Amino acid sequence: MRDLSRVDKAMAGPRPVVLSGPSGAGKSTLLKKLMKEYDGVFGFSVSHTTRQPRPGEENGKDYHYVTKDAMQTAVDNGEFIESAVFSGNMYGTSKAAVQAVRAKNLICILDIDMQGVRNIKKTDLNAIYVSIQAPSMDILEKRLRDRKTESEESLQKRLHAARVEVEFSKEEGMFDVCIVNDVLEDAYGKLKDVLLEEINQVKKTGMTL
Ligand SMILES: Nc1ncnc2c1ncn2[C@@H]1O[C@H](COP(=O)(O)OP(=O)(O)OP(=O)(O)O)[C@@H](O)[C@H]1O
Ligand SMILES: Nc1nc2c(ncn2[C@@H]2O[C@H](COP(=O)(O)O)[C@@H](O)[C@H]2O)c(=O)[nH]1
Secondary structure, three states: OOOHHHHHHHHHOOOOEEEEOOOOOOHHHHHHHHHHHOOOOEEEOOOEEOOOOOOOOOEOOOEEEOOHHHHHHHHHOOOEEEEEEEOOEEEEEEHHHHHHHHOOOOEEEEEOOHHHHHHHOOOOOOOEEEEEEOOOHHHHHHHHHHHOOOOHHHHHHHHHHHHHHHHHHOOOOOOOEEEEOOOHHHHHHHHHHHHHHHHHHHHHHHHHO
16 A cells, blocks of 8 residues: 555655754854755755855855845845844845755755744744754854954854854754754764755655656
8 A cells, every 4th residue: 555644745845954053153064065965955045145245155056145125125025935134134035045946856955044943933834943053152253253254343243143043042842953063074964864864755756756
């Protein structure tokens, strides 16, 4: 007899993965490793932002870089699943960004702040929520400073937001798992363990198509 629950699951597509946590905790580092190791399994939900691109970032790949007016108009037109102001800039997940990944039957990865988590939880996306944390505020600050992407003002705003994000991660039921990114390879191993079922599902479905 066919296992209908498994058929339904495959048809619904893989569950999206939400990575969230303080700026500098290592979300992008971890998700880039995942996308490299599992080429053709994960797809990144490319957010929109009004912040300036950093050296090496590519429009359409890391973010869609837009003006505040363009972003506000798109938000007002209902083009976003969620949007937020973080550290003085607007960020948002467009419906098109998620749809583009899901149309390919890939695991959609969202890298979003806590406001985004709250809002995505109100949707029917049925995501897996993973909190990425640094081992301590001192280490977080050092990582952010060493990254050399922020002005002192922006760094202070991010550290302030980080304290709030740390408390948020402790809220009951917010995250399925919390990973402390101390030794990168250990954190990456834990992330892969959490996502193993979805990874295997995508690999299996891909092979039968
Ligand atoms: N386990 C680790 N040990 C040491 N350095 C790390 C580790 N993980 C990430 N880093 C470094 O810390 C910095 C911040 O990492 P990353 O940019 O991935 O953070 P993020 O959470 O994506 O931040 P943001 O939210 O600002 O985009 C980077 O320079 C990265 O190379
Ligand atoms: N709510 C949302 N938050 C987002 C989105 N895209 C990124 N982010 C978060 O913003 C901060 C800062 O990112 P940075 O690239 O400027 O360092 C970080 O916490 C991201 O997770 C989004 O679409 N919605």
